[in-house]
Amino acid sequence: MNLDLSQFFSEYEALVAQVDAVFKKVSGNFVSEVRCKEGCSDCCHALFDLTLIEAMYLNSKFSGLAEIRRNEVLIEADKADRKAQLLKRKVSKDAAEVDQAEILMRTAKERLRCPLLDLGDKCALYDYRPITCRIYGIPLEIGGKSHTCGLSGFEPGRPYPAVKLERIQDMLLLLSNRVLDAVGSKYDDFRLMHVPVSTALMTVYSDGYFGCSDSLDQDSTVAAVDESGGQNA
Template sequence: MFLDVKEFLEELSSVYRDLDRAYQDVAGFYGLSCEGCQDNCCQSPFFVNTLVEHLYLMEGLHALTEAQKAEVFQKANAYQSGYSKTSRPETNFRMFCPLNRDQKCILYEYRPMMCRVYGVPGVMQSPRGGTVEFPGCQRFGSLGKEITRRLQRTEYYQRVAQIEANLRKKLVYHQKYKKTIAQAIIDEEREKALIMRGYDIFEGY
């Protein structure tokens, strides 16, 4: 059995483009820019929360040169080692993402949703009811501006969730998925970490 995942990745790419435009609208409204920021958000733990985002990120990883990939894998292993040894790492662990080089992401176009929404004030409808608000990054806070506009995250989360559901249905894939970017990268070197590689699921992957 073969499943061409291209259509799922194209759908995700469309969501990302729409999200990036919405993000830039809010950032422009406040005059927020990452340029010259000393509090690099890439030192905070960020996660890949869906299988489809993993596959999209790996599209970018596979496009790197062998030397670049070797460097990324080395950094990913060092990152995950430190992460796993840290108490409450989501709060306490700080280390540059293995995809960061000279304070820039080498797979910027492929970065996960969590990276894309971080920075500007946001809001989403909680699946449990009510809304959840996000204050924005430290640089935004340093601007001292009143929050009068937020990035509406709900639509984009819902669209990604639908793509994920459709992909999982096709794959008959029921495992929970949440990994650091480093762990997602490391898994590409492990035969059975994501799926059974002996089972020919992905055409052209």
């Protein structure tokens, strides 16, 4: 695409640095409770979505991987994306019958392997992982309630300082909307759009994708796997 994203990415990286600093402080104050360590991939099976700025940033870093590795990841991304869509349809259907808090609890229990995980359960883009991945192991406040990783040592019912995840999300949305303003997107629904990691990896963020060119892309998502299971040329 024609837009230079370097300034937006720099601002996003600054926010990431702040989040990392918070995680470091909390893990330092609660050494026995925060149990994140190399080899633990529990958060890599959580169902969550990315804002536009996160998705585009991750996509840009993904493009720097070797082609053979990208193709391997895209195959897994296609599988994960199909499963994510099925889970979202189920959640949407249940939303008419149960309250938002129950929906959040059910979603948190769903398991979806991240396509960036290799066979050794290591992330192919660890240094560039999304913010949710960076703070999963410490208490988070979501919808006014505290949530903690099930593998952590934080005791249910006890008060702990919690990161207000919605505030971070608000900042990410503001940055995402500035990108949309700068690119001149015609699509208002993009302003609240969130996508899973799998979709972020498979999407081509071109001018056409944003509705900014005369010849719009008819299919901006990479078809990683065809019906027979082979890779597209």
